[in-house]
Amino acid sequence: MSILLPGVTALLALIFAIALFDQWRERRYAFQLIWGTGMLFFAIASGVEMLAAMGGWSEPLYRTWYATGAVWTAGWLGLGTCFLLSRTRFGYAVALCLFLAGLFTFLAARRPEYAGAGELPILYFIAAGVLAAAVAIETYFQNERWPSIAALAVVGATVASLWLVLTVPLPAPGYAIDPTTGIPTAEIIPPSLRLFTPFMNVTGGLALILGALFSAYVFMPKRRVLYYSLDANQGGDSFLFNLFIAPVALVVNFIASLPGAVRALLTRRIHSRVPATLLIAAGALIVSSADTLVRFGAPEFAQLGRLAGVLLLFLGFLVSVEVFREIRVPFTGRVLRPSRHERAGVLSSTSD
Numbered sequence: 001m002s003i004l005l006p007g008v009t010a011l012l013a014l015i016f017a018i019a020l021f022d023q024w025r026e027r028r029y030a031f032q033l034i035w036g037t038g039m040l041f042f043a044i045a046s047g048v049e050m051l052a053a054m055g056g057w058s059e060p061l062y063r064t065w066y067a068t069g070a071v072w073t074a075g076w077l078g079l080g081t082c083f084l085l086s087r088t089r090f091g092y093a094v095a096l097c098l099f100l101a102g103l104f105t106f107l108a109a110r111r112p113e114y115a116g117a118g119e120l121p122i123l124y125f126i127a128a129g130v131l132a133a134a135v136a137i138e139t140y141f142q143n144e145r146w147p148s149i150a151a152l153a154v155v156g157a158t159v160a161s162l163w164l165v166l167t168v169p170l171p172a173p174g175y176a177i178d179p180t181t182g183i184p185t186a187e188i189i190p191p192s193l194r195l196f197t198p199f200m201n202v203t204g205g206l207a208l209i210l211g212a213l214f215s216a217y218v219f220m221p222k223r224r225v226l227y228y229s230l231d232a233n234q235g236g237d238s239f240l241f242n243l244f245i246a247p248v249a250l251v252v253n254f255i256a257s258l259p260g261a262v263r264a265l266l267t268r269r270i271h272s273r274v275p276a277t278l279l280i281a282a283g284a285l286i287v288s289s290a291d292t293l294v295r296f297g298a299p300e301f302a303q304l305g306r307l308a309g310v311l312l313l314f315l316g317f318l319v320s321v322e323v324f325r326e327i328r329v330p331f332t333g334r335v336l337r338p339s340r341h342e343r344a345g346v347l348s349s350t351s352d
Helices: 004-027 030-055 059-084 091-108 120-140 146-167 196-219 236-266 273-295 299-319
Strands: 335-337
Touching (some): 004 030, 004 299, 030 299, 059 091, 059 146, 059 196, 091 120, 120 146, 146 196, 196 236
16 A cells, blocks of 8 residues: 555546646646645645655655655645635735744744754744745735736745755665654754755645635636625725724635535535535645644555545646536547636636
8 A cells, every 4th residue: 555555646646637638738827737736735745755765765866755755746836826826815824824834933943853054044034034025915916916826836846845855865875764653854954954854844735725626716606795895995994994803804714605605515506616626625624634644653644645635636637617618538629527617607706
């Protein structure tokens, strides 16, 4: 199972990535290209775990696993969600994610394994704060450029971490695995590189999950129990008050809207993005929770969780008409499912 599960996960993630690249080739939506990149990193990380289970770990496999799986995957998947929601005020949530990532990175540096990080945690925190403020300001003025600022953070962290992965020395034998579970650990990774993991994972993971739930809320038939407005034309005090209560209002309104969304789903009068993004949110939660199972000494369940999570992510993307309007064999003219459009009379809402 230590070979089969990561192998199947890698294969499924690779097929998923190729399908996304194919859709981007035809339709040129940035979120398809970015999601495809994130899934490719996921496929590589899972493939490395399969190869290591077959022949043992080595330093090149360990470095590749850490870069693609521990650092890059979540950040790129979350970035794709940012570009999908570029016309909404989801930028405020992304700004909060960036700030929390910087804060978490700063606080995590106090742990013993980050000893020797020096001033880097402070620099990461300052950089995250500046980027978060820039995203929030662009969102306030309703500029669709705010995902580009998030991209600056993700691409910058990717390039910097790649340079460190290729250059930082690792003590012999060049990798570290848990003696009980056989799962690789980050205990020999220098703090300068290790600090990129919480920064990318917090930002990307939260953006992916929250973005999926927000997208479902935007396109489901709503019942607004609590009213709020993020209109930039209102007074400063009113805006700050509404910005503060918006997270609570969104959660309450989302829960209150679920019965209506279920009825719309059963009558096939709901926008495809609602079930699609709920599947994506569930898949992202499962994948994020899989690492917790490793810490509890259950690597088999963690691998099974990653496979189930990728499967739910794939199903979510396939359900979405916006992402996969037409399902075909990638990079060929063979169509498996003809071009789809949202049904006439489908229930949807404008962005919130």
